[in-house]
Structures are given as C-alpha cells and as structure tokens.
Amino acid sequence: MNEEFKLEIVNPEKLFLSKEDVTEVVVPALEGEMGILKDHISIISFLKPGLIIINSNSGEDKFFIEDGVLEFKNNNLTILTSSIYDLKQTQKSKFQELLKIAEDQSKEITSNDQVKFLNEQKIEILKAIN
Amino acid sequence: MASLDDLKKRITSVKSTQKITKAMKMVAAAKLKRAQESAEKGRPYSKKMNNVILNLSNGISDKDSAPKLLSGTGKEQRHLCVIMTSDRGLCGGFNANIIKKAKNFFSKIIKDGKELKIITVGSKGNDQLKRNFGDKIIENISFKNSKNANYFDAEKVGKSIIEKFDKEEFDICTIFYNQFKNVITQIPQAQQIIPLNTENDDTSKSDDKYEFEPDEDVILSNLLPKNISIQIFKAMLENSASEQGARMSAMDNATRNAGEMVDKLTIEYNRSRQAAITKELIEIISGAESL
Numbered sequence: 001m002n003e004e005f006k007l008e009i010v011n012p013e014k015l016f017l018s019k020e021d022v023t024e025v026v027v028p029a030l031e032g033e034m035g036i037l038k039d040h041i042s043i044i045s046f047l048k049p050g051l052i053i054i055n056s057n058s059g060e061d062k063f064f065i066e067d068g069v070l071e072f073k074n075n076n077l078t079i080l081t082s083s084i085y086d087l088k089q090t091q092k093s094k095f096q097e098l099l100k101i102a103e104d105q106s107k108e109i110t111s112n113d114q115v116k117f118l119n120e121q122k123i124e125i126l127k128a129i130n
Numbered sequence: 131m132a133s134l135d136d137l138k139k140r141i142t143s144v145k146s147t148q149k150i151t152k153a154m155k156m157v158a159a160a161k162l163k164r165a166q167e168s169a170e171k172g173r174p175y176s177k178k179m180n181n182v183i184l185n186l187s188n189g190i191s192d193k194d195s196a197p198k199l200l201s202g203t204g205k206e207q208r209h210l211c212v213i214m215t216s217d218r219g220l221c222g223g224f225n226a227n228i229i230k231k232a233k234n235f236f237s238k239i240i241k242d243g244k245e246l247k248i249i250t251v252g253s254k255g256n257d258q259l260k261r262n263f264g265d266k267i268i269e270n271i272s273f274k275n276s277k278n279a280n281y282f283d284a285e286k287v288g289k290s291i292i293e294k295f296d297k298e299e300f301d302i303c304t305i306f307y308n309q310f311k312n313v314i315t316q317i318p319q320a321q322q323i324i325p326l327n328t329e330n331d332d333t334s335k336s337d338d339k340y341e342f343e344p345d346e347d348v349i350l351s352n353l354l355p356k357n358i359s360i361q362i363f364k365a366m367l368e369n370s371a372s373e374q375g376a377r378m379s380a381m382d383n384a385t386r387n388a389g390e391m392v393d394k395l396t397i398e399y400n401r402s403r404q405a406a407i408t409k410e411l412i413e414i415i416s417g418a419e420s421l
Contacts, residue, residue: 010178012281012363014171030344043341044182046349069353071182073340078178082281082356 005038005075007054009063011084024055025077027070028121042073049122051087052079062087064095064129066122092130099126134406137399141392148388154220155381162313162374168278169310169371176364179357183326185340186350197347199292199354202325203301208245210300210324211235212291214307214365215255216373217274222380224308224316224373225254231318232306236263247300251287251366279366281359288359295324307365308372314379316372323361326354 007025009017025036028050047068054061068081085094102122132140187200213232215225232255239246249269250256256270269290273283291303303324308316321327342349 010175012172012175012284012360013168015174030348034343041341042339043343044186044349045343046352067356069179069182069349071178071185080175080179080182082285 003038004057005077007056007077007079009052009079009081009084011081016081016084019054019056021057022054022077023057026051026053027068027079028052028065028125029070036072036077038075040072043070044072045070047079047081048118050125052084064090064125066098067118087129095126095129099123099130102126132402134399134402137395137402141395141399144388144391144395148385148392151381151384151388155378155385158221158374158378158381162371162378164278165367165371165374166310169367172364172367176360179353179360183350183353183357186342186346186353187326197351197354199295199324199358200326200350203298205301206244208247208300208302209239210247210249210291210294210303212249212251212287212303212305212362213255213259214305214362214369215250215252215258216369217253217272218373219254220380221373221377222383224376224380225252225258227316227318228306228308229255229258231320232259233262235304235306235320236266245300249287249291252369279363279370281363284363284366285359287362288355291324291358291362292355300324305362305365307369308376310368310371310375313375316376319365319368321361321365323358326357 003023004021005023007017007019007022008015023037027034027036027045028048030046030048033050034045047065047070049066050064052063052065054063064085064087065079065081066083068079068084071078071080102119106116106119106123187196211232213228215228219225236246236248246263246266248259248263248267249271250259250267251271251273253270253272253274256267256272259267271287271290273279276283294300295303302322304320304322306318306320309319311317
C-alpha cells in the first residue's frame with residue numbers, strides 16, 4: 001500500500017524543500033501539535049513557532065520554524081514560512097542568537113496576548129534545542 | 131571644422147565612455163542572472179500565499195465580520211500609493227515607466243477629488259516625484275545599503291503600511307512596480323493590496339471545503355498583514371530583476387551608439403587629415419611652379 005504524499009516547504013526566497021516520499025509530518029499548529037498522514041482532510045492551519053518533523057522513506061528530518069501557514073489538499077502538503085532552519089545543518093550559535101532576540105522582544109510586548117503567547121512558545125522551543 | 135587635435139580628443143573620450151558602458155553592461159548582466167533567479171524562486175511563495183488567502187476568503191461565512199485588511203474600510207476617499215523604484219540611475223526607462231504610470235494614477239485621483247498619500251521606496255522615485263507631488267509624499271524608504279532585496283526590508287515596508295492602516299490614515303493602498311518579463315521587457319504594474327483584490331485572480335478557484343484550525347477569522351487576521359509584506363517582497367524581487375535587465379539593455383545600446391560615434395569621428399578625422407596633406411601639397415606644387 002502506498003502511504004506517501006507530497007510535501008513542499010516554501011519560504012519567500014525559494015522553494016525550500018520538495019519531497020515526494022513523505023509518510024508523516026508533525027507540525028506545531030496554533031492549538032497544539034498535529035500529525036498529518038496520507039489522505040488527511042483538506043485543511044488550512046496557522047503554525048506557531050516550533051519543530052516540523054518529517055518522516056519519509058529516506059529518513060527523518062527536523063526543522064525549526066518561527067511562523068507559518070499550512071495547506072493540505074489532495075495529498076499535497078504545502079507549508080509557507082518566512083523563517084525556517086534545518087536542525088542538523090544550522091549552527092547552535094544561530095539558535096542562541098534567535099533565543100536572545102526572542103527574549104529581548106518578550107520584554108517589549110505588553111499589550112497583545114497572542115503575540116506574547118507565540119513569543120513564549122518560541123523561547124521555550126529554542127531553549128529545548130540549545 | 132574642428133581641428134585634428136579636437137577630433138582626436140573627442141575620439142578618446144567617446145572610447146572611454148564606451149569602456150564604462152560596456153563594463154556596466156557586464157556587471158548588470160551578472161547581477162541580472164542572480165536577481166532573475168531569486169525573482170523566479172520567490173514567485174511560488176507569493177502565489178501559494180495568494181491561493182491560501184483566496185481559499186480562506188471563500189470559506190468565510192460572514193463577509194461583514196471579515197478583517198478590514200480584506201474587506202476595506204468601506205470608503206474610497208483616501209489613497210496610499212507605494213512607488214517602488216531603484217536607488218541608482220542609468221537604467222533606461224525603468225524608473226520613468228513606473229513614474230509615468232503612477233503619475234497618471236495620481237492625476238486621476240486628484241481629479242476625482244480624493245486624498246492622495248505617497249510612500250516612495252528607492253531614492254530615484256523620490257527625486258522625480260518631489261517636484262510635482264512633494265507635499266503628498268509622507269515617507270521615503272531607501273535600501274541603498276542592502277545589496278540584494280531581502281525579506282527583512284520588505285517586512286519593514288509592510289509594517290509601516292499596516293501601522294498607517296491601523297491608524298486609519300488611508301482606505302486603499304496600491305503598489306507600483308515593474309514586473310520582470312524578460313531582459314528587454316518590463317511591465318509597470320499597479321497592484322492594489324489593501325483591501326485585497328480577490329476577484330481578478332488567475333489562480334484556479336477551488337470549491338473544495340477546507341477544515342480550518344483555528345477558525346478562519348483568526349488565520350486571516352494573522353495572515354493578511356503577512357501577505358502585505360510578501361506582496362511587497364515580491365514587488366522588490368521583480369523590481370530588482372527588472373532594474374538589472376533595463377540597465378543591461380540600456381548600457382548595451384549606449385555601447386553600440388558609442389561605437390557608431392567612434393566610427394563616424396574616425397572617418398571625419400581621416401578626411402580632415404587627408405585634406406590637410408592635400409592642401410600642403412598644393413601649396414608646395416604651386417610654389418614650385420611660380421618659380
């Protein structure tokens with residue numbers, strides 16, 4: 001039985017990743033982590049900062065995203081994100097830098113609850129990575 | 131007629147101009163390749179984003195409660211125009227074409243008695259619009275320091291636009307930029323980004339029902355501001371590719387013209403040299419004959 005579907009991750013600069021043999025993707029949706037398998041119902045979802053875990057026939061890949069949108073339709077999964085980092089290839093210092101930026105920002109945000117929540121999530125995840 | 135010395139000087143000066151334009155052409159060609167690549171790579175993102183938003187706005191049940199960025203303020207009185215031009219000159223009609231299109235649009239707005247505000251991105255646009263519309267320009271953003279168009283810059287412009295929208299400083303926002311078609315053709319574009327134009331889109335509309343998590347309103351209100359930045363970024367990428375293309379063909383033309391001029395001047399130089407020799411000969415011969 002064929003359990004694979006197509007995945008595309010796009011960032012503003014380019015088509016970041018395109019894979020045909022994906023079996024499962026776990027994404028950090030706004031209301032909690034969500035796993036997507038083949039023949040999932042058509043869905044549009046907003047992503048919060050977190051890890052994308054991609055299981056494919058060629059192994060497991062992990063990416064850190066700061067934000068994003070997900071669209072799944074007809075076994076085509078598209079993830080749009082403005083900042084994405086490969087966990088294996090990106091240097092630790094980069095994540096420390098991101099963590100520092102996020103912590104600085106958290107001091108400035110006072111009014112908007114949602115922005116605050118997203119930023120706290122980001123800090124938490126980054127701390128876990130570091 | 132100019133003296134031989136003058137002609138010689140002119141030939142040298144035209145030749146060195148030719149060298150400069152040739153070098154500029156080559157630099158532009160190298161940059162063009164990179165800019166074109168990133169413009170083409172950037173297209174899927176903005177297209178997909180448009181698709182998602184289109185699907186979302188189709189899915190919204192109650193149009194009245196939709197975010198203002200999508201539905202507009204309900205008025206059309208105040209226009210904000212974002213004019214995206216280059217920071218450098220010597221690129222043929224690149225900037226002039228955008229400005230021309232923008233000026234037509236401006237005069238229509240003013241004729242209709244509507245209010246006009248202008249943001250210029252890139253210093254060339256600011257220079258050219260300052261004279262006629264100086265009092266309308268509210269902001270000038272320039273990215274002279276950044277080498278390539280990057281998303282960070284685009285986000286800055288986008289945020290500034292949204293901030294102004296939240297303060298209710300305008301009702302409709304249009305961006306002007308050059309779309310890159312090929313090296314010799316750039317099409318000036320006017321694209322309305324606030325409120326978002328969902329009708330005249332060439333993307334295929336799907337009737338598929340989507341599930342939304344969280345609900346449509348939350349996603350939309352998060353996505354729309356982002357979309358503004360993305361559209362600006364797309365415009366920046368297209369613009370930088372167009373700029374290099376326009377510069378390349380302009381410099382190519384200039385090099386060719388300089389070559390023609392050198393040929394013409396060389397012929398003139400040779401003729402007058404010959405004329406001078408002939409004249410001297412005649413003088414010698416007629417001097418000898420009279421003896």
